[in-house]
Amino acid sequence: MRTEIHEFCRASSGPLLDAGAGCRRDAVQMARAGRDVVAVDAVPALLEAEPPHTRVRPVVGDVRDLPVHDASVGAVWCSAVLLHMDPADFVAALREFLRVLAPGGFAQISLKEGDGHSAEPMADSTVHRRHFFFYPLDRLRDFSAAAGFRIEGTWTGEQADSSGTVQTWRKLLLRPLG
Numbered sequence: 526m527r528t529e530i531h532e533f534c535r536a537s538s539g540p541l542l543d544a545g546a547g548c549r550r551d552a553v554q555m556a557r558a559g560r561d562v563v564a565v566d567a568v569p570a571l572l573e574a575e576p577p578h579t580r581v582r583p584v585v586g587d588v589r590d591l592p593v594h595d596a597s598v599g600a601v602w603c604s605a606v607l608l609h610m611d612p613a614d615f616v617a618a619l620r621e622f623l624r625v626l627a628p629g630g631f632a633q634i635s636l637k638e639g640d641g642h643s644a645e646p647m648a649d650s651t652v653h654r655r656h657f658f659f660y661p662l663d664r665l666r667d668f669s670a671a672a673g674f675r676i677e678g679t680w681t682g683e684q685a686d687s688s689g690t691v692q693t694w695r696k697l698l699l700r701p702l703g
Contacts, residue, residue: 544606599629600632601631604634619632631699637695
């Protein structure tokens with residue numbers, strides 16, 4: 526992941542957006558590469574979990590309605606967030622990414638590879654479940670086009686989760702249409 530973040534930083538200009546930043550792990554890596562980063566997450570406690578970094582500005586917000594100015598970031602990074610969204614919310618988030626991108630900008634997203642839906646119990650709750658949506662590449666192309674993007678590149682990578690289970694991740698490089 527560190528290599529991908531480094532390449533993402535190298536290929537972009539201007540401030541970066543980490544959309545769905547969680548505890549800011551990726552945002553801090555971008556900041557260490559010398560970049561200014563807006564780290565957006567819907568959960569305030571996650572944004573506050575780690576010590577502050579001078580180049581990372583934490584902002585509480587939803588990726589489907591970003592509290593970020595139009596055309597204000599050079600690139601959007603969104604890792605392991607959209608996999609929790611149904612098709613309508615997925616497209617809404619992509620439209621927000623397009624809105625906040627400066628001319629010449631791009632978005633890089635990652636989600637688990639597959640097709641279908643699952644709901645898994647959350648570790649700290651017997652009532653709440655985490656939803657996972659898996660989309661084949663042709664659906665991802667449709668979602669991207671509906672939001673105003675084209676897929677410029679796609680690749681996969683394997684990564685172990687916290688339980689040690691190795692999962693395949695689909696990565697997409699998105700550029701605005703036109």
